[in-house]
Amino acid sequence: MEEDLTSPHRKAEKACEDLMNQQSHISQSFDKFTSKEVADNRLRLKSSIEATRWIAFQGCSFRGHDESITSTNRGKFLELLSFIASYNDKVVEVLDKAPRNASYTSPTTKKQILQVLAAKVKNVIREKIGDAKFCIIVDEARDESKKEQMSIVLRFVDKDGYVQERFFGIVHVKDTAASTLKEGIFSVLSRHTLDVQNIRGQGYDGASNMRGEWNGLKALILSQCPYAYYNHCFAHRLQLALVAASKEFIPAHHCFTKLSSIINVVGASCKRNDQLKAAHASNIAHLLNINELESGKGLNNIGSLQKAGDTRWSSHLKSISSLIKMFSATCEVLLNIIDDENTPAQRGDADAAYEMLTSFEFVFILHLMKKILEISNLLCQALQLQSQDILNAMHFVSSTKFLIQNLRDDGWDELVANVKSFCEAVNISMPDFSAQYIARRGRARHQQDEITVELHFKVNLFNAVKDSQLQELNIKFNDNTVEFIILSSALDPREMHNAFRIDDICRLVQKFYPKDF
Template identity: 35%
Template sequence: MEKNRAYCLYYYVFGDLMNQRGGRDEFVSQGYDTWNKKDAFRTHEGSVDSLHNKAKEKCDFLLREKQAINIVLRRQTEAEDHKYKDRLRVSIIAVRLLLKIGLAFRGHDEWVNSGNRGLYIEVLKAIRVTNENIFNNTLENTPKNNQIISPKIQKDLVQCFVQEVLLSIHQEIGVDVFALLVDESSDVSRKEQLANIRGQGYDRASNMREEFNGLKALILQENDTAFYIHCFAHQLQLVVVVVAKKHDGVSDFFEQISLVVNVVCASCKRKYILRDQARERVQKGLCSGELETGRGLNQETTLVRAGDTRWGSHFNTLTSLVKLFADVLVLLEFVQVDGGSLANRQQASGILAYFKSYEFVFYLYMMYDILRLTGTLSKQLQKKIQTF
């Protein structure tokens, strides 16, 4: 475009859309510069149905705010944002509930036709039926790539809660001192799980107390004023374990107890026999008056397997053995006759012979009393109000 020339913007933009090119060059490509002809602009504008006015009408339609493409797209985007936020809000409610009560999120079969798609999706389904707007904006009523139900999305939501909890703890602590007690226990898959966060203490395991790569060293790298305190309850447990393992008679006693549990709990059939025998004994005792009735008395129980790293669990094993001793004898006599294999019958015979020995009776009552006392002390050492 050249200076000192007049051009028609409306006709320049929309003239081609009306398939009219005649007479456009003067106000479009060349520009109008014949300024002595004053009626030229009015002539170009023409009547109501002229090409100029039609082009102007189309331009007005384009520039109208409510009909502009960018406005329509923005409104559509805002509507989708509102739907997504509503969908995300319901997902956050479901995640908060499952995290609060410590339940698993995922299911074995999460397909649409599954009867149980996992707790996360099932909770979403339960919430959405309470509100029509939420129902129309969740799960199958949304795009498949925007349902907020994929495993990765679930993990991301959980991680967001983790960050919020850490931020809340950090804000609460501020510049004050803090304590962190760290312990671990193995789950059924033999993986170590972190548990029992109470204060900064450690057991004597190398992965906790090691000078260079232990958890203690890693914490001291972040905070050199942290105190290293060996858990008193764990020290007590270590003392009991070391003393028991150093004594041949006690060590052999607990090996025999472990063997008893393995034989009794080897099959469901033996567990059923033990349970039925105990029920029959209790019924006879109640009928004869030998046993008292009352709340918490005569509860159904079974032999408890002792844990490898929790010496206090051995007390529970001995307690259950004392309560079920007569029933265990009946079961062992059954295995001794109908054990199925020679090894099973020989195991049952060996245990029955050991039960008749003085050593068994002596160690049973001695260790029962010792573990009962140390168990009580261990619980006292783990109380929140305990200070040292």
């Protein structure tokens, strides 16, 4: 009688036999390896691990443009392996005799090694945190492959009482919606058995999807972790309040747009940049000869126009200062382009840039913004110091408000005098401040009140930009945030050397952490 191979019972028996045969085959394969082959494979793997670890610590790329055997530069990983082998004949031998399926140099192997190293680092960080409370710092950006990546940093106090910040990983997210980011954060934390209820702080940038009061990431996390208070970085928040508020003010926004356009025209080629430096050097020599410029080491360096960056707020001050410093040289380069360039489009761009550059309103706003950014820049540099304590930081914020208010109340005459002196030096005509102001670009028919030119510049520009900045500062640093930060400073060990502020600690507990104590 023939055996029924289609019955369920026989199928199960056949599967068991195949599994046993497979296990027997794997066992036999391992037994076939000699001790020398095992040692060679371990040496190959160790070399790859060391090369991978070194490149990862340096933050360098692994792959090369051409990794073929005939290439003169096969990329950092393979070249580093070759360098290691050059000092060890045994490594040379095992790498040269490595079979293709056991060379341990494939991209997959490198990724697996990196994943093992990353897992070990995360485990060490997790052990240091233990059951303690911690804060999360999150940011997101696109990588080169256009994938949205979210980075997570954990901030905690270790067993020795020192504050630690540790990068914990990068997570790919499908979009930047607050709910998506929250799911990604909670998934990483739960995967490493970190209780989300232990979150005691959130740190993000000022984007609306992060700081939104109702649907932002901070609000979604606060709904589940009531003590995960959100505080924006002081230095970044201060710059956002001053620079961003200025850009929301239309004349100031136009000034930054014109500034960028002028710098792009002048710096469009190496030839123009060389002309700019030569003109600036000639101008410095002339001023030194007539004793209108102070001489000294490092005072009159020949530089170039600086571009302002969207995320590096201090670059706006550098950009404005460089243009004011090289104003005459910039005018000279633009006039040369208008006279010498053969392309009508280039002459047209230079002519438009020259008209913008030599207008009194542009020069006035340029000096106004320089004055404002000088106030904020010193304070932002101080706020970024690692040794800065919380109370000093709050005093810096208060002093910023005071200086801006003081500039609004008493700085008008000084600013006008500086602008007038500058315009006389660069041959820009000053408007008659007592004359009636007439709005341009068709806005005159909407002008209801008859105001003078001086009143326009003082009220519509000078006072208006100061008021918007003071309002923005009061919003960014509201009373509740300031109180929370000041009360938290009572927990700073440096403060306890002076006085144990028991009243502030009790107030902090009662208002912000009632369930923790």
